Amino acid sequence: MDFMIRAATPEDCKDISRMIMELAVYENMPDQVKISHEVLEQDGFCKNPFFHCLVAEVAEQYRTTEGYTVIGYALFFYTYSTWKGRSVYMEDLYVMPEFRGEFPGKGVGTALMSKVAQVCKEQQCVRLQFSVLNWNTPSLDFYKAKGAQDLTDSEGWHVLRFDGEALDKLAQMAPKN
Amino acid sequence: MANFILRKAEPRDVPDILRLIKELAKFEEMEEQVVLTETELLQDGFGEQPFYHCIMAEVPEDRRSSDGHTVVGFAMYYFTYDPWIGKMLYLEDFYVMKEYRGMAVHTQYIHSTAVKSRCSGMHFIVAEWNKPSIDFYKRRGASDLSHEEGWRLFEIDKEYLLKMSAK
Numbered sequence: 245m246d247f248m249i250r251a252a253t254p255e256d257c258k259d260i261s262r263m264i265m266e267l268a269v270y271e272n273m274p275d276q277v278k279i280s281h282e283v284l285e286q287d288g289f290c291k292n293p294f295f296h297c298l299v300a301e302v303a304e305q306y307r308t309t310e311g312y313t314v315i316g317y318a319l320f321f322y323t324y325s326t327w328k329g330r331s332v333y334m335e336d337l338y339v340m341p342e343f344r345g346e347f348p349g350k351g352v353g354t355a356l357m358s359k360v361a362q363v364c365k366e367q368q369c370v371r372l373q374f375s376v377l378n379w380n381t382p383s384l385d386f387y388k389a390k391g392a393q394d395l396t397d398s399e400g401w402h403v404l405r406f407d408g409e410a411l412d413k414l415a416q417m418a419p420k421n
Numbered sequence: 422m423a424n425f426i427l428r429k430a431e432p433r434d435v436p437d438i439l440r441l442i443k444e445l446a447k448f449e450e451m452e453e454q455v456v457l458t459e460t461e462l463l464q465d466g467f468g469e470q471p472f473y474h475c476i477m478a479e480v481p482e483d484r485r486s487s488d489g490h491t492v493v494g495f496a497m498y499y500f501t502y503d504p505w506i507g508k509m510l511y512l513e514d515f516y517v518m519k520e521y522r523g524m525a526v527h528t529q530y531i532h533s534t535a536v537k538s539r540c541s542g543m544h545f546i547v548a549e550w551n552k553p554s555i556d557f558y559k560r561r562g563a564s565d566l567s568h569e570e571g572w573r574l575f576e577i578d579k580e581y582l583l584k585m586s587a588k
Contacts, residue, residue: 264504277505287507292470295502321502324473326442326514327455330465336504361586378571387575390585395574400549402567403574407506410562411543 246306247343247352249359252297252317254289257281259314260297267338271377295321298359300339300352308342315340318356320363325370332364334374353386375403424484425493425521430475435462437492438475445516473499478517486518493521501544512545546574 252260261281268274287294300316307313316339323331337356345351364372374392376383388394395401406414430438439459446452465472478494485491494517501511547554549567559565566572 268505273505279505279507283507284504287502294500294508295504319502319504322472322499323501323511324465324497324499324513325457326497327446327451327457329457329461330472333501335502358585361583365583365586374575375572376575378573391580392575396567397573401546401574402549402555402565403544403546403572404555404558404563405545405566406543406558406561406563410564414543414561 246303247300247315247355249298249300249355252288252299254285256297256299256314256317257284257288259312260284260299260317260319262312263314263317263338263340264336266340267336271380295319295335296363298356300343300356302343306343308340312340315343316352316356318360320360322367322369323373328370330367330369332360332367332369332372334360334372337374354390357390425478425480427476427478430466430477430495432463432467434475434477434492434495435459435466437477437490438462438466438495438497440490441492441495441516441518442514444518445514471499473497473513478521480521486520490518493518510543512543 258281261284265274265277268277288297296319298318299314301314304313308315317336318334318338319336320332320334323333325331334357337353337360339352339356343352345353361372363369373395374387376387378384384394436459439455439457439462442457443452443455446455466475474497476496476498477492478496479492482491486493494515496515497513499511499513501509503509545558547558549555555565567574
């Protein structure tokens with residue numbers, strides 16, 4: 245099957261938005277998607293973009309029944325380690341189910357991730373980090389086969405978050421200077 | 422006079438930032454893991470596209486430390502992205518020198534970064550053995566997403582990145 249990996253353009257945001265929703269459905273959290281493709285366009289293509297995106301596109305003859313040729317994406321951004329410097333965090337990696345691997349390690353997912361790894365190299369980043377849900381066995385297997393280490397397991401790291409009311413409360417207590 | 426002020430980091434703060442990073446790493450018994458240099462910190466924090474932002478805590482001259490420092494703490498953060506809710510703020514590190522703790526500097530950092538960002542949320546990671554920190558955050562309303570939703574943090578290091586990018 246012919247496909248290519250390329251940097252996303254603002255015009256791709258409708259497809260990226262569609263696939264974000266598909267991934268949310270897979271993770272059993274579809275009602276949590278609050279932003280539109282317009283917000284993605286704004287945030288991903290401004291002067292200091294808040295994220296970067298690669299898309300996977302198939303040749304015309306492989307388009308889906310609904311007519312899509314953009315069939316996968318990887319969304320990532322730069323982070324910083326106080327010990328080692330520049331890093332990349334891959335927020336999402338998704339390939340539409342009908343385009344996933346007959347040949348593990350040679351398909352669209354691997355190609356997307358390899359391109360992200362290339363970006364890491366070009367930007368002198370020391371590591372690539374991402375999170376996976378503990379029940380997502382296909383993904384856990386996919387990443388472990390590529391040499392990923394589970395840091396929650398080996399080092400005990402937990403992901404914490406402040407949002408909504410808790411974040412507002414916090415902000416209200418900020419010093420005035 | 423206030424006990425301390427919080428202000429945005431400037432290029433001249435880079436030596437203090439690195440000093441405090443190393444102090445925190447020493448506390449975590451990982452000092453030799455800090456390979457970052459002042460040159461990198463300067464490039465990465467104060468170039469055209471900053472990779473991080475920093476808030477410094479500074480005390481007045483008459484409260485300088487025994488080895489002469491007035492910059493006594495820092496908080497480092499950057500912006501991340503949640504495809505479901507948009508812009509987020511990620512608090513990477515914060516630290517206050519031991520002798521200046523208890524003035525609520527830690528609390529002020531969090532408040533300060535939360536208010537300046539206008540983001541939908543603030544994310545960070547904490548080691549599960551670090552009970553004082555976990556309690557500190559939970560008391561202020563943070564949720565433990567590893568616990569509640571099953572998220573596990575993964576990493577691919579340089580060796581495997583090179584292998585993958587060679588394909």
